[in-house]
Amino acid sequence: MVQYIARRLLLAVPLLFGLSILAFAYVRVIPGDPVTAMLGVNSDPELVARLRDQLGLDEPWYQQYLSWLGNVLTGDFGLSYRSRMPVSDILVDRIPATLELALGGLLVGLLIAIPAGLYAGFRRGSRADNVITGATLVGLATPGFWLGTLLMLLLALQLGWLPSQGYVPFDVDPAQNLRLLVLPALTLGLAIAPYLARLTRTAVVETGGEPSVAYARAQGLPERTVARTVVLRISIPSLIVAVALTVGFLLAGSIIVEELFNWPGMGRLVAAGVSERDYPMIQALMLIYGVIFIVVNVIAEVLQGLMDPRVRLT
Amino acid sequence: MSAVAVVAATTDGPRVKRGWKVIVGGGLLGFLALFMLVGPLISGYDPNATDLDARFAGPSAQHWLGTDDLGRDLFTRMAVGGRMTMLIALGAVALASAIAIPLGLLTGYLGGWVDLAVMRVVDLFFAIPTLLVAIGIVGLFGPSFSTTLLALGLAFWPFYARLVRSAVVGVRDLAYTDAARVIGAGRWRIIRKEILPALLPLLIVQTTVLLGFAVLDEAGLGFLGLGVQPPDASWGSLLAQSRGFVLSHPWIGVIAGVPILLVVLGINIMADVLRDRLDPQGAST
Amino acid sequence: MTGQPLLSVRDLAVEFGHGAATSRPVDGVGFEVGEREIVGIVGESGCGKSLTLLALLGLLPAGGRVVNGAITFAGRDLRGADQSVLRSLRGRQVALIPSDAGAALNPVARVGKQLRLSLRTHHPELNAQQRRGRALDALRRARLARPEQALAAYPHELSGGMQQRSAIALGLQNEPQLLLADEPTTALDVSIQAEILKLLVQLRDELGTAIVFVTHDISTVREICDRVVVMYAGQVVEQGDADEVLAAPRHPYTAALLGSVPPLGGVPPEQLETVSGMPPDPAAWPGGCRFQARCRHFTELGEPDECTSTWPGSADGLALSAACHFPLDDSPLEEVRR
Ligand SMILES: Nc1ncnc2c1ncn2[C@@H]1O[C@H](COP(=O)(O)OP(=O)(O)O)[C@@H](O)[C@H]1O
Numbered sequence: 001m002v003q004y005i006a007r008r009l010l011l012a013v014p015l016l017f018g019l020s021i022l023a024f025a026y027v028r029v030i031p032g033d034p035v036t037a038m039l040g041v042n043s044d045p046e047l048v049a050r051l052r053d054q055l056g057l058d059e060p061w062y063q064q065y066l067s068w069l070g071n072v073l074t075g076d077f078g079l080s081y082r083s084r085m086p087v088s089d090i091l092v093d094r095i096p097a098t099l100e101l102a103l104g105g106l107l108v109g110l111l112i113a114i115p116a117g118l119y120a121g122f123r124r125g126s127r128a129d130n131v132i133t134g135a136t137l138v139g140l141a142t143p144g145f146w147l148g149t150l151l152m153l154l155l156a157l158q159l160g161w162l163p164s165q166g167y168v169p170f171d172v173d174p175a176q177n178l179r180l181l182v183l184p185a186l187t188l189g190l191a192i193a194p195y196l197a198r199l200t201r202t203a204v205v206e207t208g209g210e211p212s213v214a215y216a217r218a219q220g221l222p223e224r225t226v227a228r229t230v231v232l233r234i235s236i237p238s239l240i241v242a243v244a245l246t247v248g249f250l251l252a253g254s255i256i257v258e259e260l261f262n263w264p265g266m267g268r269l270v271a272a273g274v275s276e277r278d279y280p281m282i283q284a285l286m287l288i289y290g291v292i293f294i295v296v297n298v299i300a301e302v303l304q305g306l307m308d309p310r311v312r313l314t
Numbered sequence: 315m316s317a318v319a320v321v322a323a324t325t326d327g328p329r330v331k332r333g334w335k336v337i338v339g340g341g342l343l344g345f346l347a348l349f350m351l352v353g354p355l356i357s358g359y360d361p362n363a364t365d366l367d368a369r370f371a372g373p374s375a376q377h378w379l380g381t382d383d384l385g386r387d388l389f390t391r392m393a394v395g396g397r398m399t400m401l402i403a404l405g406a407v408a409l410a411s412a413i414a415i416p417l418g419l420l421t422g423y424l425g426g427w428v429d430l431a432v433m434r435v436v437d438l439f440f441a442i443p444t445l446l447v448a449i450g451i452v453g454l455f456g457p458s459f460s461t462t463l464l465a466l467g468l469a470f471w472p473f474y475a476r477l478v479r480s481a482v483v484g485v486r487d488l489a490y491t492d493a494a495r496v497i498g499a500g501r502w503r504i505i506r507k508e509i510l511p512a513l514l515p516l517l518i519v520q521t522t523v524l525l526g527f528a529v530l531d532e533a534g535l536g537f538l539g540l541g542v543q544p545p546d547a548s549w550g551s552l553l554a555q556s557r558g559f560v561l562s563h564p565w566i567g568v569i570a571g572v573p574i575l576l577v578v579l580g581i582n583i584m585a586d587v588l589r590d591r592l593d594p595q596g597a598s599t
Numbered sequence: 600m601t602g603q604p605l606l607s608v609r610d611l612a613v614e615f616g617h618g619a620a621t622s623r624p625v626d627g628v629g630f631e632v633g634e635r636e637i638v639g640i641v642g643e644s645g646c647g648k649s650l651t652l653l654a655l656l657g658l659l660p661a662g663g664r665v666v667n668g669a670i671t672f673a674g675r676d677l678r679g680a681d682q683s684v685l686r687s688l689r690g691r692q693v694a695l696i697p698s699d700a701g702a703a704l705n706p707v708a709r710v711g712k713q714l715r716l717s718l719r720t721h722h723p724e725l726n727a728q729q730r731r732g733r734a735l736d737a738l739r740r741a742r743l744a745r746p747e748q749a750l751a752a753y754p755h756e757l758s759g760g761m762q763q764r765s766a767i768a769l770g771l772q773n774e775p776q777l778l779l780a781d782e783p784t785t786a787l788d789v790s791i792q793a794e795i796l797k798l799l800v801q802l803r804d805e806l807g808t809a810i811v812f813v814t815h816d817i818s819t820v821r822e823i824c825d826r827v828v829v830m831y832a833g834q835v836v837e838q839g840d841a842d843e844v845l846a847a848p849r850h851p852y853t854a855a856l857l858g859s860v861p862p863l864g865g866v867p868p869e870q871l872e873t874v875s876g877m878p879p880d881p882a883a884w885p886g887g888c889r890f891q892a893r894c895r896h897f898t899e900l901g902e903p904d905e906c907t908s909t910w911p912g913s914a915d916g917l918a919l920s921a922a923c924h925f926p927l928d929d930s931p932l933e934e935v936r937r
């Protein structure tokens with residue numbers, strides 16, 4: 001097991017390396033001279049000089065990369081063009097809000113999707129399966145921000161049950177923090193639930209076709225035992241990995257949900273960063289979203305290895 | 315086959331009737347196509363013509379779906395915006411296919427270091443949310459119609475390429491490709507004559523699925539203000555515009571999402587139908 | 600066979616699909632299994648052997664249904680029995696030995712756990728210690744070299760032979776009256792195949808369990824079976840005492856199957872007679888004799904009309920005297936052939 005975990009971690013290294021290259025290269029492929037592109041044609045020559053220096057544009061690219069990487073590894077992402085503040089300072093404030101939203105959304109999504117997907121998968125072809133599968137189809141077609149708008153109009157403005165938007169840090173006022181979290185997390189959860197439900201159902205249905213399941217029935221085991229000890233035990237480890245792969249959807253969804261509900265996470269920096277061509281910020285965001293994805297997936301694979309002895313061999 | 319394998323191989327129950335899907339899916343798409351193509355002609359409005367006396371008008375005999383903050387006819391703008399969105403979506407899918415299909419075929423068929431290298435790049439793209447990749451590309455070129463198309467196309471290809479590759483690996487070593495190799499057919503000939511036809515069902519289904527995602531992501535970019543820019547209308551830009559007054563005039567935001575939902579639903583249903591018809595293995599779930 | 604047979608199957612038919620898409624892969628199968636008897640069911644892949652076994656257990660794949668026939672086990676009617684009755688029978692009185700134990704055993708549960716789960720289902724009166732003892736016993740009886748280790752192992756940690764022995768132990772531990780072994784050796788190396796065959800005979804001798812042994816390889820029948828049932832295209836074409844049938848096959852299909860393996864210890868014939876061509880499609884069985892398109896005898900006899908016009912079988916599906924209009928020992932050509 002230790003070996004398995006070590007191998008998973010090792011496999012993440014080239015991915016992280018690639019990610020850093022991509023983020024580094026991103027700023028270099030801006031059409032035209034990067035500094036002019038960043039600052040505009042008629043900008044302060046002093047600023048131009050400082051930026052050239054900051055980017056190390058006169059050194060060979062691999063040296064630029066290495067010194068940039070060294071900075072990044074020590075948490076230095078450079079200065080934001082917009083606010084002239086260190087990018088890392090801005091991000092540190094934002095990351096907890098995004099993580100809170102993402103976890104909340106994931107929780108809501110799983111709470112809806114897992115029971116629904118399991119029910120549909122175990123009762124394939126039943127009326128309930130058709131209803132759930134139909135709802136999944138509609139859910140997959142529903143734009144998340146539109147759904148969020150509807151929820152906000154209904155739950156906050158019509159019914160007045162919840163605050164419509166805003167954010168209070170958890171350590172300042174936990175109750176208010178959670179109240180404010182409900183709408184965004186619900187929106188995000190509903191947006192990813194169809195994906196999760198579909199994955200769950202597919203996993204159950206596919207495992208249901210495994211020889212082990214037929215053999216368990218041939219042993220006279222009760223259906224409940226077959227479901228629990230064979231179907232679920234086989235599908236859950238791979239389902240965990242499949243869910244981890246949808247973290248991309250979750251993060252993309254969070255960018256939009258944050259924007260919609262004025263949730264001050266990293267996502268709000270994305271649109272602002274792009275509109276204002278704040279390249280160090282975009283670079284840092286790419287890295288952080290990528291790292292979150294990679295970390296989550298490594299954790300998922302480790303969990304899979306814990307639960308499925310066959311996987312440990314690979 | 316052993317007793318156990320027989321049960322395993324046949325998880326599919328009796329064939330469910332799929333007729334309703336064609337009717338619903340085809341109906342939705344037909345209806346929306348009609349709306350987009352003919353709508354502006356029958357409404358009689360110029361989508362960009364402002365009328366400050368008729369700002370925020372509700373639905374009426376003059377303006378079937380009301381007007382926006384500048385008094386422009388929403389029915390017309392939504393129809394015209396739909397054209398724009400569909401154009402972007404189709405273009406993006408075409409671009410993604412143009413990259414992914416040859417790449418997937420090559421890597422899947424050749425294997426070796428080419429395969430390894432390309433697939434590591436693909437892995438990398440998996441690690442960054444698609445929307446973020448698209449946003450990054452918008453960041454390079456500035457938001458516009460063509461950037462949106464380019465951004466979505468470039469964000470989608472890795473998913474598609476991986477799928478094509480694994481399908482190619484699946485058919486590469488099948489008997490008939492082996493046979494073709496034995497009789498001395500060249501690589502290109504085998505790819506063109508043996509592998510590509512075998513993949514066609516998958517490709518058709520996947521481009522359809524991707525089209526749905528493209529429509530949704532165009533709207534997502536638009537919502538963030540990074541898509542098609544005003545005064546031009548697309549479904550995404552209409553949504554972005556509606557955000558400014560969603561509290562005072564919620565109607566516009568509510569109605570603007572409906573065609574997106576309907577068109578993506580229609581596309582997804584048709585993708586299901588195609589999967590059932592063309593690719594029965596993939597349809598079992 | 601004396602008295603009531605343990606298992607009796609008459610004119611069994613299984614259908615899939617509806618309307619024009621209906622297929623009948625099992626179409627009139629009859630045979631009996633007596634106490635302590637090993638009965639071989641032999642036939643090419645796809646002739647309906649596995650579906651026959653699954654029909655007995657009430658475990659046909661989705662869409663499959665028994666449309667005709669009678670199944671009686673230990674005096675009870677199984678065809679009309681509902682699932683709860685069948686479930687209490689499965690694994691307890693009738694156990695299935697899968698062909699590929701490596702794929703069939705639950706990959707994420709230790710062998711010991713799988714044995715105990717089945718014991719808990721069928722013998723709820725046993726306590727944990729008794730269950731463990733019984734599971735160990737079963738593994739020993741299945742001649743597993745290190746039973747304690749096997750208990751704690753996941754299936755993939757065992758060799759193919761050990762996996763198969765574990766599955767046999769799983770089948771045996773509840774002391775069933777009947778084992779249904781569906782090609783239990785096809786997934787194994789030849790040397791291990793022989794060991795497993797020997798094990799089955801030993802177990803029958805020790806425990807008195809009757810065995811239905813399904814195979815597509817007629818040479819294995821010779822080694823272990825008391826009686827043999829030959830199936831072709833969803834039907835029984837010939838059955839009887841294994842020694843007699845193998846020594847003097849009456850149906851041309853049996854003869855062809857035998858011709859395709861060298862006789863045990865004998866000199867191989869100059870030309871291996873294989874059955875050329877493909878079996879017919881269960882969705883469209885041909886009229887007359889189903890073997891006719893591949894029957895050399897039919898050609899040699901000058902393509903007689905009976906073969907194309909009339910079905911040669913019997914209504915009970917037993918085919919006790921070979922389902923052929925021109926059985927080999929009655930045929931004038933037989934002398935020439937020998
Ligand atoms: N689930 C199924 N649906 C339809 N036809 C099936 C199904 N399972 C098996 N068959 C048909 O039944 C025939 C007999 O299958 P099987 O009993 O597995 O043969 P055997 O075990 O003799 O190799 C196969 O040729 C196949 O065409």
Ligand code: SF4
Binds near residue numbers: 850852889890897911
């Ligand atoms: S009935 Fe005719 S065709 Fe059929 S096996 Fe006998 S001889 Fe051959």
Ligand SMILES: [Mg+2]
Binds near residue numbers: 315316782
């Ligand atoms: Mg079989």
